[in-house]
Amino acid sequence: MLIDRAEITIEAGHGGAGSVSFGLGKHSGPNGGTGGKGGDLYIRSTSDITLLNQFSREFDFKAEDGERGDKFNKTGKGGNDLELLVPVGTSIINKETGELIVELTKVDQKELICKGGIGGKGNFEFKNPRRTTPEFAQPGLPGEKYKVILSLKLIADYGLIGLPNAGKSSLLNELTAAKAKIANYPFTTLFPNIGAIGNKFIADIPGLIENASIGKGLGIGFLKHIEKVSVLLHCISVESSDILKDYEIVRNELGKYNKELLNKKEIILLTKSDLIDGKELEKKLKILKKKSDKVFTISIHDWEAIEKLKQLLK
Ligand SMILES: Nc1nc2c(ncn2[C@@H]2O[C@H](COP(=O)(O)OP(=O)(O)OP(=O)(O)O)[C@@H](O)[C@H]2O)c(=O)[nH]1
Numbered sequence: 393m394l395i396d397r398a399e400i401t402i403e404a405g406h407g408g409a410g411s412v413s414f415g416l417g418k419h420s421g422p423n424g425g426t427g428g429k430g431g432d433l434y435i436r437s438t439s440d441i442t443l444l445n446q447f448s449r450e451f452d453f454k455a456e457d458g459e460r461g462d463k464f465n466k467t468g469k470g471g472n473d474l475e476l477l478v479p480v481g482t483s484i485i486n487k488e489t490g491e492l493i494v495e496l497t498k499v500d501q502k503e504l505i506c507k508g509g510i511g512g513k514g515n516f517e518f519k520n521p522r523r524t525t526p527e528f529a530q531p532g533l534p535g536e537k538y539k540v541i542l543s544l545k546l547i548a549d550y551g552l553i554g555l556p557n558a559g560k561s562s563l564l565n566e567l568t569a570a571k572a573k574i575a576n577y578p579f580t581t582l583f584p585n586i587g588a589i590g591n592k593f594i595a596d597i598p599g600l601i602e603n604a605s606i607g608k609g610l611g612i613g614f615l616k617h618i619e620k621v622s623v624l625l626h627c628i629s630v631e632s633s634d635i636l637k638d639y640e641i642v643r644n645e646l647g648k649y650n651k652e653l654l655n656k657k658e659i660i661l662l663t664k665s666d667l668i669d670g671k672e673l674e675k676k677l678k679i680l681k682k683k684s685d686k687v688f689t690i691s692i693h694d695w696e697a698i699e700k701l702k703q704l705l706k
Pocket residue numbers: 554555556557558559560561562563573574575576577578579580581582597598599600663664665666667690691692693
C-alpha cells in the first residue's frame with residue numbers, strides 16, 4: 393500500500409541551559425559554561441516511494457536537545473541532528489498556515505526544516521567589572537517546531553491511465569521490473585505503482601471510471617500522481633465494444649480533475665491486441681487514429697511490440 397499523505401509534528405532540539413558555577417581559590421569567579429545547541433531537523437528525499445508509510449504509526453519527531461553547560465566554562469554538548477527520509481516528490485506543508493515549506497523534487501535533496509535552539513549563556517558570560525559574581529544563567533531556547541503535512545506526488549516521466557482492466561499494470565510489469573498486482577477484474581490496482589525504464593519512470597495508477605470525479609469507483613484523487621508526467625500512456629483494451637467512448641470517459645475525468653492534464657502529450661495504446669484478429673484490430677486502430685496520430689497496438693504477448701514501445705519510451 394502506498395501512503396501519499398501524512399501529518400506529523402517535527403521539532404528541533406531545545407538548546408541546553410547555561411550553567412551557574414564558581415571556581416575556587418586562584419580560579420575563583422563565575423565559570424558556568426554555555427548550553428549546547430539543540431540538534432537540527434532535516435528532511436531528505438530518496439527514491440523509495442513507500443517511505444511515507446513510516447508515518448502511519450509514529451507522528452512525533454524531535455532532534456536531540458543540547459546538553460547543559462558545565463563548570464570550568466565548558467560548553468554543553470550539542471544535540472544530534474535528526475534526519476527524516478521521505479520519497480522524492482514530497483511537499484512539506486505547514487499545517488497551521490497552509491504554506492508550502494519546501495518541495496523535494498530531486499533524489500537526495502536535503503533540507504533544514506527546524507533549526508535547533510541555541511544554548512543559554514552560562515554565568516561566565518555575564519561577568520563584568522560591576523557584576524563579579526552573577527548567580528544566574530540563561531535557559532536555552534526551544535527548537536523550531538511545526539505541524540506539517542507531507543504530501544507525495546510521484547515524479548514520473550510517463551503515466552499509465554485508462555479504464556479498469558485495460559492492462560495498465562500488466563504493461564508496467566512488461567516494460568519495467570515492477571511487480572504490480574494484475575488480475576482479471578476491475579480495480580485491481582488500489583494505489584499507484586512505479587517502475588523504471590532506463591532512467592525514466594512510469595507511474596501506473598488505479599483505473600478511472602465515468603464519474604470518478606464525483607467519487608465513483610476509486611475516485612480521482614490519485615490523478616495528482618500524474619500531474620507531473622510529461623506523457624500520458626492512455627490504455628484502451630481491444631475488448632471494448634466502444635473504444636471511442638472509453639477514450640472520452642477517461643479524458644473527461646482527467647479534465648474534471650485538472651484541465652492541464654488534457655494538454656499533456658498522449659500516446660494511445662490499444663492493448664491486448666492478441667485477443668482479436670488482424671482485420672478487427674485495423675478497424676479499431678483506424679477509429680482511434682481520428683483522435684490522435686500517436687496510436688499503437690500492444691500486447692504483453694507480443695515481444696516485438698513491447699520492445700518497440702520500450703525503445704520509444706527510453
Ligand atoms: N490476452 C491479454 N490479456 C492481457 C493483456 N494485458 C493484460 N491482460 C489481462 O487483463 C487483465 C487486467 O490486467 P491489469 O494489468 O490488471 O489491468 P489494469 O488496467 O491494471 O486494471 P486496474 O488495476 O483494475 O485498473 C488481467 O487478467 C491481465 O492478465 C494482453 O496484452 N493480452
